[in-house]
Amino acid sequence: MSRPLRAEIRVAALRHNLQRVRESAPSSRVIAVVKANGYGHGMQIVSHALNDADAFAVASIDEAINLRESGIHQPILLLEGYFDAADLLLLQAYSLQPVIHSTHQLELLEQAKITYPFDVWLKIDTGMNRLGFRPSEFTPVCTRLQENDAVQNVHAMTHFACADDRSDSMTAKQIECFDQTLANTSLACTLANSAGILGHPDSHRDWVRPGIMLYGASPFMDADAGSQNLCAVMNLKSELIATHDVAAGESVGYGADWICDNDMRVGVIAGGYGDGYPRHAHAGTPVLVNGQRVPLIGRVSMDMITVDLSGCDAEVGAPVLLWGDELPADEVALHAETIAYELFCNVAPRVPRIEIKDEL
């Protein structure tokens, strides 16, 4: 038998969440963000499940080429664009659409010999100070792009810094800055990530760019995914592989710094930081064993974690859920001082992704 740890990926949940995007932004086309191996869920399964999205977005050209070769015919956006002149030939060959965020990229494009023009996404920095041209640079850059034979259509985009916090006024300021910059133009636009889609309808425009909501985690710091009617896509499942009775005063795990305060039954579960379970998860992080919540105890090891089975009726072989539909990844992430995005992306290559086709 193979090691019991696996990530079950629910196709119906992906489709449900895409439908939530469509309901929330009914007049916008949808760019499904599938970067980082579909937020760790497995690019093939995710892109196949979301095959009626209007476009896809990734960060690396390799991922874009894989998508194209696996039969995706929709537009594919490169969120960081291209990095050197050779990339431009691949863009042309695979008909990919780059984000253009810097003068360096603009110059590479002007020096390239492109025979099949492609659409580009001109990125404006409206306050995040990460990628993009300053608003004052917009008009000359846009003109240079429109005059370039390599360019078919220019679209405009920006990215929000604080949309996960609905009380933060920065998102409204970014939208206003974008609108002022684009005034008097008729370019197709995209502003909204998941938080913008669910929290800022005025950011919807021509295209929306959902990522995390497609995978069923909440884009907001103060609301859970269930309250947004999102369904968890990944069920990270394992099994109990050993149990022990440990006496009060004895320690459990590396560092011997977790001490049992009562006699207790300790359970050992296959799954550790070598699989992507966060090493910083605190004692008390919930784990579901046989459908019952039990607390993590001791340090997370590379291949295993330990839990307190007191009051839980479970034997070796009992089913375990590390996160998923009955135990939100957002909740586990809080106990490890991170976000569900990172938990998903960190699921290691050695964990098999299993496509589940059942209805919800």
Ligand SMILES: *Cc1c(COP(=O)(O)O)cnc(C)c1O
């Ligand atoms: C990752 C990313 C998204 C998706 O963001 P979510 O918060 O996951 O919805 C959208 N746009 C850009 C530019 C991104 O890099």
